Amino acid sequence: GTGKELVAHTIHEHSRRKGGPFVPVNCGAIPEELLESEFFGHERGAFTGAQTRSVGLLEYASRGTFFLDELNQLPLRLQGKLLRVVQERKIRRVGGTEEIGIDVRIIAASSMSLEEAVRRGQFRADLYHRLNVARIHLPPLRERPEDIPLLVKTFLERFGRGLEHQPQEVSPEVMEVLVNYSWPGNVRELQNVIKRALTWARQPVVQLEDLPEEIVAQAGNAPRAGGDGFFALRERQVAAFEQEYLKAVLERWAGDVTAAAAQARLPRGTLYRLLKKYQLNPADFRRG
Structure with a gap:
């Protein structure tokens, strides 16, 4: 692979x-x-x-x-x-x-x-x-992220032929996700991700929403050499918004998770997962 x-x-x-x-x-x-x-x-x-x-x-x-x-x-x-x-x-x-x-x-x-x-x-x-005349050692894809942009370009050209709306490139945000992802399935996994993105894309440029959610999520958790890239900054701002929003809605409903979930239009299970993620206890917001 x-x-x-x-x-x-x-x-x-x-x-x-x-x-x-x-x-x-x-x-x-x-x-x-x-x-x-x-x-x-x-x-x-x-x-x-x-x-x-x-x-x-x-x-x-x-x-x-x-x-x-x-x-x-x-x-x-x-x-x-x-x-x-x-x-x-x-x-x-x-x-x-x-x-x-x-x-x-x-x-x-x-x-x-x-x-x-x-x-x-x-x-x-x-x-x-x-x-054994000339040997090429090919390490896993996670060890050669510099190859990913070229592979992405190759797969876009190969699998985009014949599509009515053929994306010619990926957005900078998508490329950052692809470079930061660990690729346990190596090149074969990258190839399948590009195929799927081409299937879902409705614009000339592949966007984040065209990628599988698990790829975006795991790339967001991957360690990076620098934390000032678009994806890293976006992730921090989204986390800050989620945390402040959850605090506000719990404060309004005095820790009532059912009412908070209804206002946020989230399933209770999803709300509980977010509360656990940000270590927020509904009991801390109950009055009296």
Whole structure:
């Protein structure tokens, strides 16, 4: 969820192979018994149900980029076959005898340490060293908030296509919330938040009310380096207003929570939560 495929696709789009296909594969999402046929293709009659010849993903990705996600989940048997592809730049379809040359860039990603997998005998050392040419470490999104504005711009462009009222940007307040939020779901969560905001937005600029309430609330509770940003100042002023309003309404009704809730047009449960938040005791406002 840290955005591995997005980074791989960006590399592809900014390379000389951008005119070729970008083929992503999650090694953990395909049943083991189908992986070889998916990767290398098969000839007619290679196995039961193989009625026609099928081109594999590696062959399809020729002159482009083949992205292997969750490489650590690739079975050992197929690791050997992939090593041969990396070394020889050739494949052989399942059930076939012809060697087919391919021209493909392979980008691989893993959510666990491949060095540790090699030490445990779960990943081939020779394949690891062949693939480990240039490494990119991708930390969780909360550790790289400087990436968020660029990701937001990318998602607005990608998911806004085809919408009748396509927002082109987010307001400064929205961006401050997005940067301050901790993103436990990483880039995938940010992507879904932007999709939802685009669905709700009715203006050219995404506003705070277009974001999920829990995102705004949790971002407001997040520690910040500086407390003079719009969102921080807004939060303090709203808190001050709520506290003074609650005191005034309790004073007017002498601590009668039912009457206070009716005047404020709030459910009693909501009023009690606010009183607890600001440590206000209705008994302190009762007369006599």
